[in-house]
Amino acid sequence: MDLSRIGQFDKLVGKIFSANKIERILLINPPDIDKTSFNFPSAHRGRNMNYSPYGLGLLSSQLDSIKVENKILNLNHQILSEAARCGEEGDFNFASITQANIDEAITGLNPDLIAITCMFSQTHQSLVDVISQVKWRFGGPIAIGGVHVTGAMSDPATKSKFLYDVKGVNFIFLNEAEVSFREFVKYINSVGDKESLSQFVALNEDSFIEFKNRSTPNGDDLNTIPNHKKMESGELAKVGKIGGFFSLLPKEARLSTVLSNRGCRAQCTFCSVRNFNGVGVRRRTVASVIDELKILKFEHGINHVMWLDDDFLYNKREALTLFNEMVKQNLNITWDNTNGVIAASCTAELMNAAADAGCIGLTIGMESGNRDVLRKIRKPGTVENFLRAAEVLNKIQQINARVFLMIGFPHETFSQIKDTIDVSLAMDLDWYNVTILQPLPNTTIFDQMLSDGLIGDIEFSEMGYNSGTHGKKTNKSGTSVDPLSIDFQDAFRDKKPEDIPDKKELDNIWAYMNYHLNFKKLFLEKRRPKLLQQYKYIRNIAELVAPNNAFAIYFASFLHNQLNKNVDNKLLQQFINASENNSYWKKRCQEFGLDEAHIRLQKYPNETSLRI
Numbered sequence: 001m002d003l004s005r006i007g008q009f010d011k012l013v014g015k016i017f018s019a020n021k022i023e024r025i026l027l028i029n030p031p032d033i034d035k036t037s038f039n040f041p042s043a044h045r046g047r048n049m050n051y052s053p054y055g056l057g058l059l060s061s062q063l064d065s066i067k068v069e070n071k072i073l074n075l076n077h078q079i080l081s082e083a084a085r086c087g088e089e090g091d092f093n094f095a096s097i098t099q100a101n102i103d104e105a106i107t108g109l110n111p112d113l114i115a116i117t118c119m120f121s122q123t124h125q126s127l128v129d130v131i132s133q134v135k136w137r138f139g140g141p142i143a144i145g146g147v148h149v150t151g152a153m154s155d156p157a158t159k160s161k162f163l164y165d166v167k168g169v170n171f172i173f174l175n176e177a178e179v180s181f182r183e184f185v186k187y188i189n190s191v192g193d194k195e196s197l198s199q200f201v202a203l204n205e206d207s208f209i210e211f212k213n214r215s216t217p218n219g220d221d222l223n224t225i226p227n228h229k230k231m232e233s234g235e236l237a238k239v240g241k242i243g244g245f246f247s248l249l250p251k252e253a254r255l256s257t258v259l260s261n262r263g264c265r266a267q268c269t270f271c272s273v274r275n276f277n278g279v280g281v282r283r284r285t286v287a288s289v290i291d292e293l294k295i296l297k298f299e300h301g302i303n304h305v306m307w308l309d310d311d312f313l314y315n316k317r318e319a320l321t322l323f324n325e326m327v328k329q330n331l332n333i334t335w336d337n338t339n340g341v342i343a344a345s346c347t348a349e350l351m352n353a354a355a356d357a358g359c360i361g362l363t364i365g366m367e368s369g370n371r372d373v374l375r376k377i378r379k380p381g382t383v384e385n386f387l388r389a390a391e392v393l394n395k396i397q398q399i400n401a402r403v404f405l406m407i408g409f410p411h412e413t414f415s416q417i418k419d420t421i422d423v424s425l426a427m428d429l430d431w432y433n434v435t436i437l438q439p440l441p442n443t444t445i446f447d448q449m450l451s452d453g454l455i456g457d458i459e460f461s462e463m464g465y466n467s468g469t470h471g472k473k474t475n476k477s478g479t480s481v482d483p484l485s486i487d488f489q490d491a492f493r494d495k496k497p498e499d500i501p502d503k504k505e506l507d508n509i510w511a512y513m514n515y516h517l518n519f520k521k522l523f524l525e526k527r528r529p530k531l532l533q534q535y536k537y538i539r540n541i542a543e544l545v546a547p548n549n550a551f552a553i554y555f556a557s558f559l560h561n562q563l564n565k566n567v568d569n570k571l572l573q574q575f576i577n578a579s580e581n582n583s584y585w586k587k588r589c590q591e592f593g594l595d596e597a598h599i600r601l602q603k604y605p606n607e608t609s610l611r612i
């Protein structure tokens with residue numbers, strides 16, 4: 001232990017914590033997006049994501065264990081609740097809502113320390129805004145942490161810009177920080193050990209005091225159940241969405257999230273999971289996961305969970321034990337794995353057990369169908385794995401099976417992207433979430449692209465969600481971009497296979513893939529459970545995500561007709577409004593041969609008779 005560093009730290013603590021004690025801590029989750037990018041109509045419709053602040057819930061449980069009073073202020077939930085309540089956008093004042101909530105929480109708790117988390121790079125500006133609102137009202141110390149904070153601090157290319165943006169914070173916690181944060185608080189309260197100080201940086205005017213050793217949660221710490229009461233887990237789905245499969249559930253369903261495994265066996269070059277969680281996978285006991293599911297079910301009324309795991313099926317035996325136990329305990333909870341599973345783990349035995357245990361949806365992380373690209377990005381999968389997993393999942397109709405695809409890898413050619421399309425078509429799964437690569441700090445691909453001169457100015461707010469929860473194309477408001485609003489007819493026409501698409505061409509290919517892999521093949525679907533899943537999913541797009549999207553309305557009408565053999569007049573009218581009153585959609589519908597007469601007369605074209 002470096003004693004001069006400890007001495008400096010003690011001196012700093014004496015200066016910052018006047019009573020040399022931390023008795024109360026306020027934990028803050030900022031809004032997912034800052035006020036300039038916030039999409040009020042989408043939030044008002046209840047369309048924005050409202051995940052539980054799981055990391056803060058874990059911190060809260062650790063603080064409870066050492067009897068330090070704490071409160072979670074979930075500003076994302078507060079903003080979405082106000083947006084749902086507020087009738088007019090003009091009456092909605094984002095900054096006043098966050099400031100009022102911060103003021104009230106500070107007055108109520110009188111904290112000795114405020115800790116703010118930040119998971120996504122797209123939340124960066126929101127984090128910066130919340131820090132400044134907290135500082136306006138609170139003169140005490142501020143700590144920050146989370147995935148984005150760790151990524152930005154760990155990459156030399158982003159560290160100084162990040163530190164400039166968060167000027168004024170006193171402590172920066174890195175990686176999974178619930179143990180290091182607990183030990184930090186214990187040390188300041190004179191009940192801890194200086195040897196346990198780890199994984200944080202204390203900012204002392206213009207210098208740093210760094211504690212680089214890791215305290216990765218294991219054993220009992222890993223089995224700790226987050227404080228769902230303080231996280232308000234039963235309330236979140238009332239004003240926002242959780243995961244990618246909510247549209248398949250009844251409107252009154254109550255959703256939450258659970259984390260069983262931490263880390264991932266793989267090391268894909270575009271993903272920050274390994275750098276954040278460390279090498280390999282750490283597993284909770286099945287008993288502690290079941291205990292958490294029971295708390296969610298019986299204390300918070302939750303009937304659907306999304307697993308937050310990055311490698312949920314890592315250990316086949318443990319996964320089977322968990323599924324069997326869920327059945328045995330008669331939990332009657334459905335679940336999904338939005339974040340993605342590794343194709344090689346999707347065996348018939350495991351997938352059938354998953355379905356028996358309530359699985360309604362999962363996403364396979366595939367990214368590419370080209371062998372060279374898969375090798376370069378170190379994806380743990382082969383074309384054979386993907387096809388085998390698809391064969392298994394196509395036999396279990398209860399599970400809505402989706403696939404993550406990514407395009408725009410450095411030097412990826414038109415022909416390699418075509419391979420991805422061909423393999424996807426051969427897999428014939430339910431939906432393909434296509435993303436254009438946006439490299440994140442603290443990933444191998446970010447560093448490679450930086451040294452190749454492929455990354456210009458660093459703008460945190462422009463960085464997309466490229467793994468896990470948000471593995472889909474999103475705009476700054478966090479809502480999905482309309483997949484068919486780009487003119488993509490010539491995406492591959494007259495292109496040389498060996499050429500590398502530019503940014504505009506990638507946008508066209510992205511839209512082309514969405515249409516051909518997702519919408520167009522709906523004309524071929526005959527299986528009733530699948531028709532129902534697709535109908536619910538697309539109706540949700542037509543109602544909540546993009547109510548003016550004539551294509552989504554058309555396909556929702558088609559699927560309604562396949563299921564009910566009649567016309568949904570509400571959708572018919574919505575299609576007429578969208579396609580007649582909007583010159584853009586009018587032209588697109590004419591180009592694609594999508595006509596209101598198909599809906600009215602219940603005579604739809606088949607896939608081959610479509611114009612594109």
Ligand code: SF4
Nearest residue numbers: 264266267268271310
């Ligand atoms: S992208 Fe998925 S499979 Fe690859 S390292 Fe990240 S979590 Fe693991």
